[in-house]
Amino acid sequence: AGTGAALTGCESSSKAAAPAPAVVQFRGAHQAGIATPAQDRLAFAAFDVTTTRRADLIDLLQRWTAAAEKMTRGEPVGSVEGIEESVPADTGEATGLAAANLTITIGFGPGLFDDRFGLAGRRPEALRELPAFKGDELVPPISGGDLCIQACADDPQVAFHAVRNLNRMGFGVTAMRWFQLGFGRTSSTTTSQQTPRNLLGFKDGTKNVNGDDARDLNEHVWVGSDTDQAWMSGGSYLVSRKIRMGIESWDRDRIGDQEAVFGRTKVEGAPLTGKREHDVPDLAAKAADGTPVIPAHAHIRLASPDSNGGVKILRRGYSFTDGVDPLTGQLDAGLFFICFQSDPATGFVPVQRNLGTDALNEYIKHMSSGVFACPPGAAAGEYWGQRLFS
Numbered sequence: 001a002g003t004g005a006a007l008t009g010c011e012s013s014s015k016a017a018a019p020a021p022a023v024v025q026f027r028g029a030h031q032a033g034i035a036t037p038a039q040d041r042l043a044f045a046a047f048d049v050t051t052t053r054r055a056d057l058i059d060l061l062q063r064w065t066a067a068a069e070k071m072t073r074g075e076p077v078g079s080v081e082g083i084e085e086s087v088p089a090d091t092g093e094a095t096g097l098a099a100a101n102l103t104i105t106i107g108f109g110p111g112l113f114d115d116r117f118g119l120a121g122r123r124p125e126a127l128r129e130l131p132a133f134k135g136d137e138l139v140p141p142i143s144g145g146d147l148c149i150q151a152c153a154d155d156p157q158v159a160f161h162a163v164r165n166l167n168r169m170g171f172g173v174t175a176m177r178w179f180q181l182g183f184g185r186t187s188s189t190t191t192s193q194q195t196p197r198n199l200l201g202f203k204d205g206t207k208n209v210n211g212d213d214a215r216d217l218n219e220h221v222w223v224g225s226d227t228d229q230a231w232m233s234g235g236s237y238l239v240s241r242k243i244r245m246g247i248e249s250w251d252r253d254r255i256g257d258q259e260a261v262f263g264r265t266k267v268e269g270a271p272l273t274g275k276r277e278h279d280v281p282d283l284a285a286k287a288a289d290g291t292p293v294i295p296a297h298a299h300i301r302l303a304s305p306d307s308n309g310g311v312k313i314l315r316r317g318y319s320f321t322d323g324v325d326p327l328t329g330q331l332d333a334g335l336f337f338i339c340f341q342s343d344p345a346t347g348f349v350p351v352q353r354n355l356g357t358d359a360l361n362e363y364i365k366h367m368s369s370g371v372f373a374c375p376p377g378a379a380a381g382e383y384w385g386q387r388l389f390s
């Protein structure tokens with residue numbers, strides 16, 4: 001893939017300016033793919049580590065870091081052709097494609113901190129298996145994992161290529177446990193982005209933590225220096241939930257009921273107490289008959305920081321479809337929910353508990369779940385998670 005030439009500032013004014021090279025910086029204080037603008041496509045994989053040799057795991061993290069850095073620049077991980085007798089280092093399907101704002105984010109699951117790699121004493125208190133929630137119908141083979149890779153890009157083939165190549169580099173060290181493709185981001189992480197829609201047709205991501213709001217990020221998303229495990233300072237915790245939607249029953253529901261389920265209008269995305277999308281919902285407003293205008297079990301009431309002791313999470317999910325469920329003949333589609341927070345116990349967990357009585361539950365099913373510690377960004381010369389192993 002081409003890397004895109006940087007502008008020099010010396011181009012003749014008669015020439016059209018070259019487009020910005022769609023590259024997101026790989027190294028930095030925080031990993032890219034969390035607070036950076038959400039791209040349109042997702043490829044997400046969880047892996048089991050199949051070796052018990054710590055040195056092999058470190059070696060893979062070093063090779064993964066170098067490969068990820070190259071791919072985010074729009075370069076292949078190695079040669080695609082050239083030596084007739086050798087197996088290509090890169091699989092080739094991103095050849096000729098731009099970097100497409102590719103970000104690759106790594107996370108470590110709770111299982112990595114068992115007795116295999118000498119990491120038991122380095123597990124942060126915040127990294128624990130999530131509790132069971134009301135209505136969970138989790139499928140173990142598509143849940144959990146020792147490691148996760150979240151690849152996001154504006155081109156689905158670029159995101160797929162990134163995960164595929166990291167997976168093949170891991171042969172003998174890791175085995176892919178589950179894999180999910182996503183399309184149509186269901187969140188905005190900057191004020192400049194238009195709010196997208198989820199598969200139920202509603203604007204999703206209106207009241208999200210913004211990637212340019214340093215105060216919210218420091219308070220709710222980044223792990224601070226006061227953490228019990230210094231290697232996680234500047235990192236964040238990722239929670240993933242594959243949530244299937246009962247699209248066929250939703251599509252038979254009246255629009256008034258659909259809007260009551262969320263507490264927002266469908267087309268504008270305004271709270272039922274306002275007119276415009278970004279009007280602040282008035283959770284106290286009552287109708288003439290004394291009932292709340294935003295119903296007691298509306299999604300935005302139960303998910304709101306006002307109903308959860310001020311909890312905010314950064315949502316970064318995607319729509320998915322995996323075809324047709326052969327048992328029911330219904331669409332297997334929904335939301336691959338991803339959120340980031342400084343501690344799941346004070347982020348996702350209380351919000352999801354509060355959503356136990358959500359009117360939306362009639363139309364959704366949680367099928368898979370994961371929790372991962374995403375270390376801080378790799379500094380120059382560092383590999384992913386180096387501070388955990390040193």
Ligand SMILES: C=CC1=C(C)c2cc3[nH]c(cc4nc(cc5[nH]c(cc1n2)c(C)c5CCC(=O)O)C(CCC(=O)O)=C4C)c(C)c3C=C
Nearest residue numbers: 198202203204205206207243300303304305335351352364
């Ligand atoms: C536990 C966290 C959440 C889960 C799981 C979840 C699932 C889920 N959400 C939608 C659609 C919408 N969610 C909206 C707002 C919203 N959702 C959460 C959390 C979870 N959602 C939060 C924290 C918020 C913001 C609440 C607020 O501050 O007002 C909205 C409204 C628009 C918006 O603000 O984004 C929609 C629409 C679906 C379809 C879904 C599961 C399939």
Ligand SMILES: [Fe+2]
Nearest residue numbers: 204299300303
């Ligand atoms: Fe939501």
